[in-house]
Amino acid sequence: MAITVTDVNKRFGDFTALDDVSLEVPSGSLTALLGPSGSGKSTLLRVIAGLETPDSGRVEISGEDATDVPVRKRGVGFVFQHYAAFKHMSVRDNIAFGLSIRKRPKNEIRERVDDLLALVQLNGLADRYPSQLSGGQRQRMALARALAVEPKVLLLDEPFGALDARVRKELRSWLRRLHEEVHQTTVLVTHDQEEAMEVADRIAVMDKGAIQQIGGPRELYEHPVNQFVMEFIGAVNRLGDTFVRPHDIELRAEANGITSAATVERLVHLGFEVRVELEREDGERLSAQVTREVADELGLEPGSPIFVRPTNERVFQETGAGI
Amino acid sequence: MPADAPNAIGGGRVARYGLRAIALSYLGLILVAPLVFVVYRTFDQGLDTFWNAVTSPDALHALWLTILITAIAVPLNTLFGIAAALMLVRSRVPGRTLMSALIDLPLALSPVVVGLCILLVWGQNAWFGASAQDAGVQVVFAVPGMVLATIFVSLPFVVREVVPVLREVGTDQEEAASILGAGSGQTFWRITLPAIRWGIIYGVVLTTARALGEYGAVAVVSGRISGDTETLTLFVKQQTDQFGPDAEVAAYGASVVLILLAVAVVLLMNLLNRKGGGDGHHGH
Numbered sequence: 001m002a003i004t005v006t007d008v009n010k011r012f013g014d015f016t017a018l019d020d021v022s023l024e025v026p027s028g029s030l031t032a033l034l035g036p037s038g039s040g041k042s043t044l045l046r047v048i049a050g051l052e053t054p055d056s057g058r059v060e061i062s063g064e065d066a067t068d069v070p071v072r073k074r075g076v077g078f079v080f081q082h083y084a085a086f087k088h089m090s091v092r093d094n095i096a097f098g099l100s101i102r103k104r105p106k107n108e109i110r111e112r113v114d115d116l117l118a119l120v121q122l123n124g125l126a127d128r129y130p131s132q133l134s135g136g137q138r139q140r141m142a143l144a145r146a147l148a149v150e151p152k153v154l155l156l157d158e159p160f161g162a163l164d165a166r167v168r169k170e171l172r173s174w175l176r177r178l179h180e181e182v183h184q185t186t187v188l189v190t191h192d193q194e195e196a197m198e199v200a201d202r203i204a205v206m207d208k209g210a211i212q213q214i215g216g217p218r219e220l221y222e223h224p225v226n227q228f229v230m231e232f233i234g235a236v237n238r239l240g241d242t243f244v245r246p247h248d249i250e251l252r253a254e255a256n257g258i259t260s261a262a263t264v265e266r267l268v269h270l271g272f273e274v275r276v277e278l279e280r281e282d283g284e285r286l287s288a289q290v291t292r293e294v295a296d297e298l299g300l301e302p303g304s305p306i307f308v309r310p311t312n313e314r315v316f317q318e319t320g321a322g323i
Numbered sequence: 324m325p326a327d328a329p330n331a332i333g334g335g336r337v338a339r340y341g342l343r344a345i346a347l348s349y350l351g352l353i354l355v356a357p358l359v360f361v362v363y364r365t366f367d368q369g370l371d372t373f374w375n376a377v378t379s380p381d382a383l384h385a386l387w388l389t390i391l392i393t394a395i396a397v398p399l400n401t402l403f404g405i406a407a408a409l410m411l412v413r414s415r416v417p418g419r420t421l422m423s424a425l426i427d428l429p430l431a432l433s434p435v436v437v438g439l440c441i442l443l444v445w446g447q448n449a450w451f452g453a454s455a456q457d458a459g460v461q462v463v464f465a466v467p468g469m470v471l472a473t474i475f476v477s478l479p480f481v482v483r484e485v486v487p488v489l490r491e492v493g494t495d496q497e498e499a500a501s502i503l504g505a506g507s508g509q510t511f512w513r514i515t516l517p518a519i520r521w522g523i524i525y526g527v528v529l530t531t532a533r534a535l536g537e538y539g540a541v542a543v544v545s546g547r548i549s550g551d552t553e554t555l556t557l558f559v560k561q562q563t564d565q566f567g568p569d570a571e572v573a574a575y576g577a578s579v580v581l582i583l584l585a586v587a588v589v590l591l592m593n594l595l596n597r598k599g600g601g602d603g604h605h606g607h
Contacts, residue, residue, distance in 0.1 A: 049502060050502075051498055051502075071498075071501045071502055072501045072502065072503075072504045072505060072506060073504075074502075076502060077502070078498075078499065078502045080495050080498075080499065082495060083495075084495035084496050084498065084499040085496075086496055086499075086500075086514060087496075087518065088517040088518065088520075097500065097503050097505075097513075098503035098504055101503060101504045101505050101509060102504060142499075145499075145503070146502075146503075148503075149503060149504065
């Protein structure tokens with residue numbers, strides 16, 4: 001294991017940020033910590049980095065106990081949401097910082113920085129200052145700076161959070177390709193489930209300072225262990241005590257005994273698919289997702305009557321948290 | 324501002340120019356006119372008269388004393404200011420609110436009161452004064468007391484300028500540096516100090532201006548002995564209290580020297596900053 005976190009607790013005053021958290025991150029994996037704000041995901045990352053000291057529990061990095069190792073000796077790379085660029089240094093000096101602290105020879109530093117500039121596609125920008133770079137370029141610089149010291153693990157704290165949607169998408173797939181190239185063990189903190197699903201091969205879903213479930217993107221979507229994971233990963237309808245995904249609602253033109261009557265309220269065209277917002281006869285509102293083809297076949301229009309049947313309902317016990 | 328905004332308040336162009344005229348005449352009347360007048364009266368009777376007045380032994384001694392006191396007070400307050408700002412912003416020590424309030428005290432206290440406090444504490448028969456006397460150091464009515472008074476009144480400026488800059492810079496860069504292997508000393512010299520450089524520079528300029536210009540507190544503790552414990556500001560007052568054209572030119576001349584010193588400090592700090600890598604485009 002590249003990282004093993006065991007029974008970590010962390011409180012800030014009355015607020016429990018981490019509640020007995022344990023996590024294993026396999027070498028070479030890209031693991032996402034996914035959760036809403038205040039779920040403890042950033043705190044967990046900062047505990048791994050040594051930026052926060054846990055109240056109790058242990059952190060191992062590459063099999064060695066790192067709990068009491070100071071930040072500067074942990075050998076981790078860290079990328080901040082707001083870049084944390086050294087504003088008074090050029091791009092080259094930013095990337096070289098860790099190496100110059102380690103007093104590496106000058107030409108070795110220059111070569112390494114040149115390699116990294118190429119890796120993060122910033123060739124030719126070495127003499128610029130951070131203020132002369134775009135957000136996406138700044139974050140790639142920050143990534144190169146973190147990778148320069150050959151960290152044992154790379155920790156990314158909402159690295160794309162401050163970027164606009166288009167750049168975010170680009171950087172996401174770029175990060176995924178980079179990871180495939182270098183296989184650097186990486187932990188990514190994000191509140192964006194789409195980002196986690198797209199980039200990570202393992203996702204730890206966090207809520208209220210605890211890890212709710214760990215698994216691959218598909219596993220989490222198809223077999224959520226509790227209501228929180230079900231609702232956080234993907235869209236969901238709640239009907240009383242049962243939960244059902246929008247694409248698990250069957251629409252029929254005629255009743256067949258197990259369907260219930262409903263009225264179409266609104267159609268939202270999403271390209272290949274159409275989201276149908278419905279109101280059942282009992283007043284329950286739900287949304288169904290069908291292909292365009294199906295929608296056309298049924299002749300769906302606002303106000304038209306329709307018959308619905310959930311095909312894959314799920315019930316969770318309220319206490320059903322944990323892994 | 325939208326182009327038609329002034330029309331909304333009815334005046335349009337007239338109101339805009341009116342406001343500008345009021346602001347400019349206010350500045351002209353309050354700031355510029357007296358300064359111009361001082362400079363005019365200084366050189367009124369020729370450069371020689373000015374030169375003789377400001378190079379008299381008493382004037383030169385006052386100049387030297389002013390520079391000496393400033394040269395002691397400013398570095399001390401700069402070091403203290405940086406340390407205090409780091410403590411106020413970065414540490415979690417209890418008592419920070421009290422400390423912050425104390426640092427502002429010199430801004431609220433009249434300098435004369437500051438001078439009296441120093442007299443009370445360091446006077447011949449007072450607490451510290453007696454022990455200093457035993458050790459052979461004369462504090463009150465001598466240079467040490469004047470330095471103390473100047474340090475007191477110019478204490479808040481570096482702290483007050485650096486604190487907001489430290490807050491704004493945040494801890495991200497420092498954390499990034501320590502993750503990259505930098506110790507606390509390296510982080511301070513290579514990351515924190517360059518980041519707060521502008522705050523320090525403004526703080527030093529304000530501290531220097533205050534130290535050069537201080538009158539009240541220094542007047543109380545100095546005893547105002549001509550050619551001995553007289554700074555430039557005290558010299559100016561001393562000369563204006565006398566009659567005659569010589570004294571007048573001396574007073575105006577010393578004032579112009581004070582102005583020139585202040586301008587020199589501002590220029591020097593700008594120059595230092597440029598040399599220190601303050602490439603305008605990513606500065607303040």
